[in-house]
């Protein structure tokens with residue numbers, strides 16, 4: 001793709017947490033708009049490689065490109081930014097935001113993290129410049145300084161509070177969209193975030209048995225009805241009690257439609273077809289959840305901010321959340337284990353059926 005005109009007056013953008021998601025967005029914006037300064041805030045070997053090379057390597061359907069970037073770990077490197085993309089893992093949010101707050105100045109900050117990070121960020125950063133969102137893309141840092149795009153999904157951003165002017169949202173959206181990865185905006189961003197979060201509550205449960213979420217999870221009647229459905233229904237109950245409505249922005253994956261689909265898959269007339277798809281050569285793409293990658297690398301997962309967010313909200317509104325609590329507990333057990341022994345899919349389904357028995 002040849003460089004195109006800068007879609008906004010932005011001269012400098014910084015990525016705080018320039019790993020998979022942030023590094024890819026920042027790198028693609030730099031590739032498309034060489035006149036914008038892009039600063040990658042990272043650490044460890046990934047940072048050192050970007051500093052030594054002066055570039056980040058981006059791999060995707062376009063092949064491989066090396067894009068010139070400035071890489072640093074120092075807060076003062078982000079000073080003077082027009083836009084900051086905030087993409088550290090959720091557990092690093094508070095510490096990182098506090099460390100960088102005074103250097104962020106009047107920049108617009110966009111969090112594209114999983115979880116509902118505005119709870120923390122709004123305590124630290126100016127409310128009238130804070131945007132949050134979700135992304136259905138799938139990226140990974142496959143080697144220090146090398147980021148791979150495995151799925152180009154829709155990303156949606158929106159104002160974390162009514163104090164953010166509409167023009168600020170639109171400028172940020174245009175800038176991120178100029179990466180070539182589609183970005184939409186929504187005024188109901190909290191509902192959009194919870195829509196994605198409910199998908200992840202089921203996906204993170206599939207990690208307990210290292211099960212491929214769609215092919216071996218959702219298409220398996222036992223796992224679908226014993227594990228996925230109860231987790232999702234519980235999520236809906238908790239959100240309903242909290243007065244939160246899920247929103248599906250811009251034709252992205254809709255968790256309400258997904259619930260209907262899971263029910264339809266139980267129709268006896270579809271059983272043979274579903275089994276055929278699950279066992280046949282035509283199968284849905286494998287989704288690798290970050291919880292799985294984090295467990296395999298012996299790193300803390302984001303479980304407390306996904307299934308744990310439903311548990312937290314349930315406590316707040318006085319509704320039980322035994323299924324999501326169980327996922328949180330079991331993922332923490334796996335986090336603590338030095339050797340990762342995943343359960344079988346049938347064991348997990350049995351645990352959840354026992355839980356359902358106790359609820360009755």
Ligand SMILES: NC(=O)c1ccc[n+]([C@@H]2O[C@H](COP(=O)([O-])OP(=O)(O)OC[C@H]3O[C@@H](n4cnc5c(N)ncnc54)[C@H](OP(=O)(O)O)[C@@H]3O)[C@@H](O)[C@H]2O)c1
Pocket residue numbers: 016017018019020021022041042043044046073087088089090092095096112113114115135136137138139140141290302
């Ligand atoms: N990857 C995806 O496909 C995807 C999709 C949807 C949503 N998300 C969400 O996006 C967020 C970011 O995910 P990700 O996969 O991009 O994570 P990631 O690859 O781990 O990137 C985060 C980067 O921030 C760095 N970092 C953390 N604290 C820092 C600090 N204080 N100073 C400098 N660097 C720091 C990390 O370094 P270390 O590696 O040393 O910790 C890492 O390089 C998460 O909330 C995730 O759930 C990701």
